Amino acid sequence: MEAVAPDAKALAAARKLVAGTGWSNDGCGGGSAALWGECAGSGKKPYQVCIDLDEPAYKCSCPSRKFPCKHAIALLLRWSEGKVAEQAEPAQFAAEWLKQRTARAEQKEARESAPRTEEQEAASRRRAEARAERVAQGVADLARWLDDQAAGGIAGLGRAGYGVFDDVAARLVDAQAPGLAAAVRRCGSAASSGNGWEERLLGELGLLRLLVSAAERVDELPGPLADTVRSRLGLVPGSDDVLAGTPVRDTWDVLGMRDTQDDTLTARAVWLRGRNTGRPALVLSFAAGNQALPVDLVPGTTLDAGLCFYPGALPLRALVRERYATIQAEEPAPSSVPLPDAFDELAVAIGTDPWLDRYPVVVRAVLRTGTPWRLEGDGVSVPLDRLSTPWDMLAAAGGEACPVVAEWTPNGLFPLAVYAPDGVVAGTRKAAA
Amino acid sequence: MSTWNQILSAALVGTDRRACVLDDGAGGAFADVIPSGALDPAELLHAAGAMALGARASTGSAAAGASAAGSASATTTAPVVPAGPDDRPLIPAEAMRRIDSILSGTKSDDNNREAVRWVRVAAESGLRPPPGRLPALLDLGARRRDARDAVLELGGARALWLATHDPDRWTWVEAAVTARDRALPATESLDRSQWDGGDVHAKVRYLTALRTHDPAASRDLLAEAWAGLRAMELALLAPVVHKTLEPADEEWLEAALGAGGRPGAGAASLLRALPGTAHERRMGERIREWVSRDDAGVLHVTLPEDLDDRLRRDGVERKPASAGQGERAWWFEQVVTAAPREAWSGLAADPAELVRGEIEPDLAAELGRGLTQAAVRAGDIELAARLVVEPRGGYGRFPDRLEALARALEPRDAVVLAVAVLRSGSDDMVRIDLLLDAVAKPWPEDLCEAVVTYLTPPHGAGKSWVNNVAFAARGALPLSYLDRIRDLADHDDSFRYVRDLADDMTTTAGIRAELNLPTQNLTTQSLTTQSLTTPKEHQ
Numbered sequence: 001m002e003a004v005a006p007d008a009k010a011l012a013a014a015r016k017l018v019a020g021t022g023w024s025n026d027g028c029g030g031g032s033a034a035l036w037g038e039c040a041g042s043g044k045k046p047y048q049v050c051i052d053l054d055e056p057a058y059k060c061s062c063p064s065r066k067f068p069c070k071h072a073i074a075l076l077l078r079w080s081e082g083k084v085a086e087q088a089e090p091a092q093f094a095a096e097w098l099k100q101r102t103a104r105a106e107q108k109e110a111r112e113s114a115p116r117t118e119e120q121e122a123a124s125r126r127r128a129e130a131r132a133e134r135v136a137q138g139v140a141d142l143a144r145w146l147d148d149q150a151a152g153g154i155a156g157l158g159r160a161g162y163g164v165f166d167d168v169a170a171r172l173v174d175a176q177a178p179g180l181a182a183a184v185r186r187c188g189s190a191a192s193s194g195n196g197w198e199e200r201l202l203g204e205l206g207l208l209r210l211l212v213s214a215a216e217r218v219d220e221l222p223g224p225l226a227d228t229v230r231s232r233l234g235l236v237p238g239s240d241d242v243l244a245g246t247p248v249r250d251t252w253d254v255l256g257m258r259d260t261q262d263d264t265l266t267a268r269a270v271w272l273r274g275r276n277t278g279r280p281a282l283v284l285s286f287a288a289g290n291q292a293l294p295v296d297l298v299p300g301t302t303l304d305a306g307l308c309f310y311p312g313a314l315p316l317r318a319l320v321r322e323r324y325a326t327i328q329a330e331e332p333a334p335s336s337v338p339l340p341d342a343f344d345e346l347a348v349a350i351g352t353d354p355w356l357d358r359y360p361v362v363v364r365a366v367l368r369t370g371t372p373w374r375l376e377g378d379g380v381s382v383p384l385d386r387l388s389t390p391w392d393m394l395a396a397a398g399g400e401a402c403p404v405v406a407e408w409t410p411n412g413l414f415p416l417a418v419y420a421p422d423g424v425v426a427g428t429r430k431a432a433a
Numbered sequence: 434m435s436t437w438n439q440i441l442s443a444a445l446v447g448t449d450r451r452a453c454v455l456d457d458g459a460g461g462a463f464a465d466v467i468p469s470g471a472l473d474p475a476e477l478l479h480a481a482g483a484m485a486l487g488a489r490a491s492t493g494s495a496a497a498g499a500s501a502a503g504s505a506s507a508t509t510t511a512p513v514v515p516a517g518p519d520d521r522p523l524i525p526a527e528a529m530r531r532i533d534s535i536l537s538g539t540k541s542d543d544n545n546r547e548a549v550r551w552v553r554v555a556a557e558s559g560l561r562p563p564p565g566r567l568p569a570l571l572d573l574g575a576r577r578r579d580a581r582d583a584v585l586e587l588g589g590a591r592a593l594w595l596a597t598h599d600p601d602r603w604t605w606v607e608a609a610v611t612a613r614d615r616a617l618p619a620t621e622s623l624d625r626s627q628w629d630g631g632d633v634h635a636k637v638r639y640l641t642a643l644r645t646h647d648p649a650a651s652r653d654l655l656a657e658a659w660a661g662l663r664a665m666e667l668a669l670l671a672p673v674v675h676k677t678l679e680p681a682d683e684e685w686l687e688a689a690l691g692a693g694g695r696p697g698a699g700a701a702s703l704l705r706a707l708p709g710t711a712h713e714r715r716m717g718e719r720i721r722e723w724v725s726r727d728d729a730g731v732l733h734v735t736l737p738e739d740l741d742d743r744l745r746r747d748g749v750e751r752k753p754a755s756a757g758q759g760e761r762a763w764w765f766e767q768v769v770t771a772a773p774r775e776a777w778s779g780l781a782a783d784p785a786e787l788v789r790g791e792i793e794p795d796l797a798a799e800l801g802r803g804l805t806q807a808a809v810r811a812g813d814i815e816l817a818a819r820l821v822v823e824p825r826g827g828y829g830r831f832p833d834r835l836e837a838l839a840r841a842l843e844p845r846d847a848v849v850l851a852v853a854v855l856r857s858g859s860d861d862m863v864r865i866d867l868l869l870d871a872v873a874k875p876w877p878e879d880l881c882e883a884v885v886t887y888l889t890p891p892h893g894a895g896k897s898w899v900n901n902v903a904f905a906a907r908g909a910l911p912l913s914y915l916d917r918i919r920d921l922a923d924h925d926d927s928f929r930y931v932r933d934l935a936d937d938m939t940t941t942a943g944i945r946a947e948l949n950l951p952t953q954n955l956t957t958q959s960l961t962t963q964s965l966t967t968p969k970e971h972q
Contacts, residue, residue, distance in 0.1 A: 008537075008538050008539065011534070011537075012534055012538060015530060015534045018530070019527060019530070081526075143475070146474075146475075146478055147473075147474035147475050147478070148474075149474075150444055150447065150448055150474035150475070150477050150478050151447050151448050151449045151474040152447045152449060153444070153445055153446045153447030153449075153450065154444050154445060154447075155445045155446060198441060198444075198445060199441060202440070202441055202444050202481045202485070203481060203482070203484075203485030203488075204485075205444075205478055205481065205482075206478045206479065206480070206481030206482025206483070206484070206485055207482040207485060207486065208478075208482070209475060209478035209479055209481075209482055210478075210479055210482040210483070213475070213479065343490075343491075346490065347490035347491070350486060350489055350490040351490065354482075354486050366512075366513045367513075368513050369598045369599065376513070391568035391595075391599075392565040392566070392567075392568055392569075393565070394595065394598065395564045395565055395566075395567040395568055395591065395595045396563070396564045396565035398515055398516035398564060398591055398594065399513045399514060399515035399516050399594070400515045400516075410489055420564070420565070422523060422563050422564060422565075423563060423565075425563075425565035
């Protein structure tokens with residue numbers, strides 16, 4: 001919630017409004033992910049606030065130039081505290097705003113989905129072919145570079161700094177294979193990661209070489225694995241194509257979220273898990289600069305929704321297609337498993353997608369401080385990422401075993417939420433990518 | 434050499450220089466993907482990738498050579514010690530929202546002050562914060578010394594447990610707990626080895642017990658040991674002696690003057706707190722020797738050219754404590770401070786008269802300050818109050834001296850002095866707020882009444898510090914005065930700090946209401962306990 005506020009002052013002002021009695025005619029839902037309310041201001045007419053949580057988009061009739069204004073943030077805060085009741089119908093002013101938005105969206109869609117001329121079709125085919133060719137060239141170049149390193153020895157890479165890897169990565173960006181470029185930069189980080197860098201670098205290079213070999217014969221691979229390989233290269237289908245697939249409807253627990261910052265781009269990863277299917281899902285969103293990230297998926301809540309998954313051998317990344325209802329869960333904590341069981345599941349996942357680099361686990365475990373911190377339970381001890389020092393979760397759990405939501409990465413776990421006896425504590429701080 | 438190490442060493446120097454030849458079956462679980470025989474560069478990397486994957490997916494038991502950071506391993510260390518239970522109810526979410534908003538903001542002075550106020554009020558509530566907030570509260574204690582007692586009270590056992598996990602970040606916690614335990618009644622053990630072999634805190638405990646149970650033995654001990662004490666020991670032991678001072682102590686203190694240095698100065702300082710001593714009489718003789726009054730009523734002061742051995746032995750310092758004062762004038766002030774009232778009886782019936790009259794050379798400021806401190810020493814607070822507001826009395830130019838005076842006052846005396854100055858109608862020369870800061874919060878009723886009267890219009894002559902007094906009253910005026918202060922602020926908006934005081938008290942009332950604490954008519958009981966635990970008095 002705090003991340004949405006344009007500055008600390010607006011947030012402080014909003015907090016003052018939350019508890020106030022100035023609210024009326026407020027509600028949420030009404031067949032959409034919308035929030036609305038009227039907040040008494042200094043004038044006679046109350047300010048009318050509407051929020052579309054999907055986008056997110058904000059509208060307020062107040063004259064503030066801050067965006068979103070304090071009324072919108074206060075309404076969000078009220079909603080996050082469960083003070084805004086679900087309504088069957090939006091208030092009239094909200095309904096009008098939503099109608100305008102839908103109309104605009106439809107216009108846009110109409111423009112985009114207008115049947116394309118034959119000429120346009122041909123041009124887009126040519127573009128796709130050209131890209132495939134460039135990617136193939138990039139893959140071949142990378143294979144040669146990797147083999148050169150193995151033949152010549154990787155001992156020097158530890159002292160070479162990021163420059164060597166950045167050059168290779170830049171060529172892969174030119175070859176329109178951003179996924180490979182990112183993987184090469186990861187090798188660069190491994191090479192500069194201090195004690196034991198040799199083993200980490202060799203592991204990364206090896207996995208990258210496996211990816212390159214798979215990419216070289218991607219057409220012979222089984223369909224889902226081929227999709228996985230393509231997505232790791234950076235060839236990701238457009239969201240329209242994904243949304244055109246068959247949605248998976250389930251009761252999804254929002255497990256936790258993690259923001260990562262990369263130069264000017266902030267990426268938000270929200271982890272969901274279906275109650276019936278048991279499937280994990282990852283909803284990604286991005287914001288450049290000071291843009292606001294969407295807040296429609298709140299950790300600790302549960303929703304009935306249809307999700308469309310990006311194709312792959314282990315489909316994780318998904319888009320929310322239909323949102324049917326927010327569910328008031330009886331059991332606040334998602335079901336957890338012993339730590340070894342979670343790693344068994346992870347082993348299966350890695351076996352399915354060897355290049356897997358993030359996966360959610362919900363385990364019953366104890367946090368231990370140290371360098372690095374560890375998560376422990378049932379005779380197993382797993383290190384956290386060295387950037388992760390969740391003091392607030394440690395304090396909340398008090399050294400007892402609690403359900404812990406964590407994101408596994410090859411560099412260690414990131415705890416995202418702890419379900420302590422006094423309530424859930426979710427991480428909020430941003431970490432560098 | 435394990436398969437992984439074989440692959441690694443080949444990769445480090447390169448397959449051009451060292452071929453990697455694996456035995457049959459060296460791939461183990463990965464035999465399907467790792468060929469035997471000499472590996473070409475691509476095969477070497479494939480093998481490395483496969484083994485790294487195996488490590489990632491393993492939970493330790495089947496660990497291949499690679500030790501990827503993300504893999505699990507069996508626990509080998511002792512189990513984590515859990516924090517004990519805390520049965521206090523949780524602080525309501527409404528109340529937490531206020532402190533969350535303060536703590537998530539900038540670490541500005543204003544925000545820190547707000548946070549300190551909140552934790553102090555919350556510590557009274559007998560509730561506990563959601564434990565996830567404890568790191569932020571412990572950090573507040575690291576930033577603000579005055580929040581520490583409250584943070585420990587509020588955080589309870591869980592906060593102490595948490596602090597042990599990062600003693601570097603929260604060093605203050607251990608220090609504060611030690612200090613708190615030390616403030617507990619001293620042990621009854623009169624084991625001399627505590628004095629001989631113990632650290633300075635053991636010495637303090639031993640002396641405290643001995644002063645109570647066997648004062649005569651304590652005097653023998655001090656007579657023998659005082660001259661050899663180090664500065665740190667003197668600083669901590671002198672207050673123990675001061676609290677239990679009695680006439681019988683004069684003998685060893687008088688002897689200790691001869692030790693010179695810090696022990697001598699410490700002895701002189703203790704002697705000044707004891708009325709009727711030879712030390713005091715010697716100071717009186719000096720006054721009679723140096724000061725005379727001519728027929729015209731002019732006071733003449735003749736000061737010695739040099740600080741002789743006898744003056745030094747009696748603890749008169751050479752260098753003035755504040756810049757802007759001459760050395761000899763400073764000697765005079767110290768002697769006036771330590772001299773008895775009788776020394777002036779031949780010169781004036783009321784010493785305050787002397788400060789108002791003509792004095793040659795002009796030592797009115799030194800005389801005023803010295804007489805004020807002498808009056809405080811003698812317990813004549815009424816006289817001290819009259820002297821402190823004398824326009825020529827000398828506190829106007831040296832507010833630091835006024836602060837020092839205020840800090841040395843017994844809390845009860847500080848109240849009397851502050852009330853007297855507030856009511857005097859002639860406070861131009863005195864930063865009255867410095868006196869007020871020395872009074873434990875919250876203030877007793879008579880002081881509150883005097884302050885409210887002071888803040889009530891008409892302002893003008895004799896009320897030079899309305900804004901300062903209003904500022905000093907923050908957190909000190911009980912909330913039962915809120916309505917009156919609000920009236921004053923509404924009535925006259927020329928004093929910004931009166932308005933701020935009203936807002937500040939309203940905020941405190943809000944905090945208390947959120948914590949389900951009474952906001953009006955605080956009982957005297959709670960006032961007393963609070964004044965006793967105010968850190969100022971411990972210092």
